[in-house]
Amino acid sequence: MSFQGTDTYVATADLSLAVNAAVTLQRPLLVKGEPGTGKTRLAEELARSLDTRLITWHVKSTTKAQQGLYEYDAVSRLRDSQLGVEGVHEVRNYLRKGKLWEAFEAEQRIVLLIDEIDKADIEFPNDLLQELDRMEFYVYETDETIRARQRPVVVITSNNEKELPDAFLRRCFFHYITFPDAETLRKIVAVHFPEIERSLVDEALAVFFQLREVPGIKKKPSTSELIDWLKLLLADRLPAAALRERDPAKAIPPLYGALLKNEQDVQLLERLAFMHRRQVR
Secondary structure (H helix, E strand, C coil), X not given: CCCCCECCECCXXXXXXXXXXXXXXXXXXXXXXXXXXXXXXXXXXXHHHCCCCEEXXXXXXXXXXXXXXXXXXXXXXXXXXXXXXXXXCCHXXXXXXXXXXXXXXXXXXXXXXXXXXXXXXXXXXXHHHHXXXXXXXXXXXXXXXXECCCCCEEEEEECCCCCCCHHHHCCCEEEEECCCCHHXXXXXXXXXCCCCCHHHHHHHHHXXXXXXXXXXXXXXXXXXXXXXXXXXXXXXXXXXXXXXXXXXXXXXXXXXXXXXXXXXXXXXXXXXXXXXXXXXX
């Protein structure tokens, strides 16, 4: 296997190398980077390039590692026993399989995405060490060990909201997706908008990078937000000149709601515009 990206996903040479190295080493690929840089999309496109299924485990702040293995519904079993429901003596009827169990049962090699692992409790990654390392886990209720039939390709994403344990990091192949440069962004834009005018892309990227470089901005616009913004510019038929000739005293670009995501950043740009107007006077 050699992943080089797909027709709908631009993978840099470093990212392709990381994916292929993780697969060769049979280790989970831990991907970090700014929100909106395509971490989740990577797993989706990797599954598509392998022509296989993607199993996604979305992690939340309340997610426990055990939920990825299985959950035993003792309450339902007790209720059914009181009602005399048939099959209550078979404990398997009350085991809910988690995403790891589902991945381990697959007949072919699949891609397992553990998305935003840093949202969970700090102990969450450590609780999965053995399962991800040995590709097996023990079911106490049935006294059996579930082993992976085909070792899945595991992709783990993190937005770096909290540090991950060293023991967990040692078992992963790590890659940080750096923010794309202008040339890579052009390739990404071309994938989404093959017919877009180059002049519009040039002006949009200039405004986009200027926004990202504004001192004190809280939430820098990401790649996905650039794509949304360009989609709106095309829908409204705004020419490149509308961006090129924009009054610097206004500071905020047209349709800014696709780029700026909080009122603090909007107010910051408004203050910069106000200071510019005063300097002009």
